[in-house]
Amino acid sequence: MKFIIPARKPFKFMSVVNSHGWRQLAPFSFDEDTKTLSYILRLSNARVIELKLSDGKDGVTVETDKLRKPEQNEVADTVDWMFGLNMDFSTFHAASRAEPKLAHIKKQALGRVLRSPTLFEDVIKTILTTNTLWGATINMTRRLVDEFGFSLDGGLNNPKDVSKPVVEALQTKSFPTPESIAASSPEYIKEKIRVGYRAPAIHELAVRIAMGQFDLEFLKTSDLPTLELRKGLMTINGVGPYAAANLLMILGRHDFIPIDSYALKMVSYEWYKGKPITPKDVEKRFEKWGGFKGLAFWFWDWKYNG
């Protein structure tokens, strides 16, 4: 079946897909030729389906298996969250109008950041981006999904269908639930998923959620002040200043800048002739953007591009 979920204008499908690297991480996959973003979703009734998401007229076109009405509603809510379809960036667009380095913002409808259906998935993925190279993040996420995810229900892409190419067969599992990871052990995760010292942090978070000791998903809609939200995120082992700022951006809070080594490089080449700088120098350069600091940094038209 196929349906469109409308977005608040202005909206550009590809601007969200390209907002950061999430589209490269399982269970996402992206087809450059058709500009289709695929995502393997486990519904609340445990059914696992593939969503094929593409540009709709002022919204997102969803193509998937036949769904019952409650399932279709759940898919619509999920895609709405993933693309931030109702988010309003008009104030930021107006504020950035006079800045040449942000002149492209309004035209490209920038501001939305691609999110996973659950904050649990985004936190785990963010932890997997820390202290490692992007290629390793892709591999660690892939192994985590392969090991603890749930297989698609039937269909041509079922992994049991060995006639399909290997690459396609790999894209057939949903992201793990906290319960599926919690049922394992830090030692097993370290050895099998090869996430190194991150294993205890990942397992601990999964256990806390699975045992009902930590309502992480509540933070998605919480109206806590950003500082409090940040404190809450930083109680998670493995989440430091960079990871917290990255997660706040995903949550639509833009008061902090995710400063990693790449950010230091970009700011250094932008204003300090490539000399070594500190996170304070980055903060100083974006201070004037206040609550839009993160957005201005994220979508800045950098001189340095790697």
Next chain:
DNA sequence: GGTAGACCTGGACGC
């Protein structure tokens, strides 16, 4: 508050 070192994987490089 600032700094140093350990943590672990995987890519690059030299042999």
Next chain:
DNA sequence: GCGTCCAGGTCTACC
């Protein structure tokens, strides 16, 4: 093929 070096944030201990 093997060994070594290095990049990449977080956490802890220490000053």
